[in-house]
Amino acid sequence: MTASAAGEAGHGLVTAPDTVALAARTPDRAQPHAELGLTDAEYASVGGLLGRRPTDSELAIYSVMWSEHCSYKSSRVHLRQFAEKAPPTTSLLAGIGDNAGVVDIGQGYAVTFKIESHNHPSYVEPFQGAATGVGGIVRDILAMGARPVAVMDALRFGAVDAPDTRRVLPGVVGGISFYGNCLGLPNIGGELAFDPCYSGNPLVNALCVGVLRHQDLKLAAARGPGNQVVLLGSPTGPDGIGGASVLASASFGGGGETAKRPNVQVGDPFMEKLLIECCLELYAAGVVVAIQDLGAAGIACATSELAAAGGTGMAVTLDLVPLRDPSLGPAEILMSESQERMMAIVEPGALEKFAEICARWDVPATVIGEVTGTGRLIATWRGEVVVDIPPESAAEGPLYQRPLRRPAGQDGRLADDPAPLADAARSGPGLADRLRADLLALLGSPAGADKAWVTEQYDSYVRGNTVQATPHDAGVLRIDEETFLGIALATDGNGRFCLLDPYAGTQLALAEAYRNVAASGARPLAVTNCLNFGSPEDPEVMWQFAEAVRGLADGCLALGVPVTGGNVSFYNQTQDEAIQPTPVIGVLGVFADVRRRLASGFGAPGEQIMLLGTTAPEFGGSLWASVVHCHLGGRPPAVDLAAERRLAEVLAGAAEAGLLSAAHDLSDGGLGVALAECCLTGADGPARSGDGIGCTVDLGTDPFTALFSESPGRALVAVRDGQREAFARLCAEHGVPAQPIGFTGGDELAVAGAFSVPVGELAAARRGTLGELFG
């Protein structure tokens, strides 16, 4: 503990802050940079660029802005590939580095979408952690000038029957339900997966998508000296400032009286809903020059990023920030992560109109400073200058080329091929019974089970533009009620594949999301990602990360879809145990006419079922190996992105031409699980179709491989009567193998010569799993 000039003042009784003047006079005062997460070298570099030691407030700013979370200091050298290898595109209106990427979807509309992690807070306090994760990503989208129109969630938890999963999962789902429903955003899809590797590090990745007209695009750049800096939304309280508490107690000689500060923020979706409507009205009135959401690092981040992006300076008076807790000091005000706040840059002449709109929505708005031409970010508190820094130095942060090392166990994993297990399963007596039992085991597994226990807690209808939601392959929205312009969105990730081969695994996740979008009938257009990994300080984790990014960048180039933005979440590990590398990839697609979308379930009896793509005996990392044999080894399925592209052409083309009544991508569990899902989902989702519709298929001489292989690049389709020839022609044109395997109809899933399962039994196998576990 170091006594500062403030003497014995404890928390809340700060009389004299650490000022720039004081910092210049007391160069040798020790500061708690290590407790705040800055290395000695980083601390020294702050001193170097300021020409003096930082003040406590400046130290707070650099500690959060240079954190991995805000600065991407370990990942940036790799993420550059997304720009370097970007496929040629004319559809990107804003890209990486902005709050979210913005994609032109035609007719003057643009779509912005982004996925972001809230993993750590969701483990500490699942309900609020997940709720504020939704809130944060929604504000990112709002800050682009867009109306948020839907959310999705990619969730991963520890073993489904682990006691802690029973704490974390219902809390996370409840928090998403509470916040998203109250905001009035439909939840249109996502993922739910379980693996013991996530037990201490659940993944809560929230995606939001928004829509705007091209001319409404807002960028977060503070331009125009003299323009006003307005803070709007909730008052600032002591939320998420554990770090600043360290600073307060250490530097103010607080001794044993360290204030107990909550590290997880608490969300108020009602205020966020008001903030959305208020901001949209402010945009429409033309009174916003620039805007930025307040997320991690709060005011510190917003002021430094706005000023840095604008190439200007900014002067703010921290005393003007409305506080929920008047005892907060300047460092805490700067670092607070209180939710439901935005920072807008407003011309002085527009302030009156701005305030009037905020008042109409009961959204507090306060001028706290102005844009300057000084190139400095200056903050004062009680008449003293407590921050005086070049904003870009905080906004940019250090850059690390961390060491990489291929994991020692990698060769062993690859060599541990499940082929012998598959060979044993394929032959021997009782094959038909074993196939049937294995299929039901996959359907009853947490991965294969019906997710309705979760998705029924989310409003999927609000705003009235949801065309498809879970359990369809992609969430589908109508964007324009007159022209029926529409979009599709899907997210996918597969930690098992990525553990075996992060390069291929990431491409498999990309290919699956891309295929999901295509299977809904949309044309894939752009990519977002949330990269969840262990510690970047572990060279083996860093190797996984580098491989994953390389795989994604190469994959996006091959598929012709640019990465528009994303998020990196490191340190998902407990002691030495990292999670499986889990990049979650989101793909956006567009429909010229959303009425042509494809359902993923069978809609009518008597239609021909075709299997598109090529099936090889590929079981490495498969659901079958995992569920039936608890096995994870070998090589993941081989990726063929050119084939994925051809398949997507066929699916989107067939949808536009009205040739198909259903299409469903093959992924986890392979054809067996896909067939069961097609039987149960129906054309309009389970609730609309009643009891589902069966099918009879002939899977040839090796039904085991046909049912459970996870070869990518495949989809199952039901061809409309009278369109078989046209569809066969389309497949031939694009060189996509298409094999007729049977027909829809009846009330059971029948594999000729092997086994059959009544549709009701399929449903029962999937239905109970989650409900029984989580009540």
Add this chain to the structure above:
Amino acid sequence: MTTRVGIVTFPGSLDDVDASRAVARAGATPVPLWHGDRGLRGVDAVVLPGGFSYGDYLRCGAIARFAPVMADLIPAATDGLPVLGICNGFQILCEAHLLPGALTRNAGRRFVNREVRIRIENGQTSWTAGYQPGHEITVVLKSGEGRYVADQRTLDELEASGRVLARYASGNPNGSARDIAGVTNPAGTVVGLMPHPEHAIDALTGPGTDGLGFFASILSALADA
């Protein structure tokens, strides 16, 4: 003159856009009404839409009931202005004592988002005249506090006087007393319904068009008046 149907937006209203769309689809003119304004802009009927007015703080609908617009709406409704409260709107009507009973936490204690079958029990109200009694329709239920409760005497009175508007017909999704999904005032003008007919007006975005009848009903009711 087309029929003008007011849609009230409270802070936290969410399905106001959907209610407006449904009103327009039925052939009437939706008229936005703002919670903080007095006066009803000469509308012929009013929809209180779903959402979380005032964040559902205190109790669902408890604060909205005191909004300035309600100071005009409550006496107008008492005097016969047709009012449809959907979900949060139903909660507000109960809080305003325009309808009996209350909506409480679902029996399952979780939010329920699901398509449900409901049976129209009373086809005589301003909002259900387009349905035959006993007609089953599919609409959307999406609520965390949708469990209808009232004391036994009130429930008996509602039953005896035909004021049970609709009942859940495909299982009771939230533990509502006597499967009640909606009720009406004695005049059949003020109606509360927990599920959302405005989300069932288009097969593209909902479970068919069964819900459109609520909005078509008010048009014909007003035309006949």
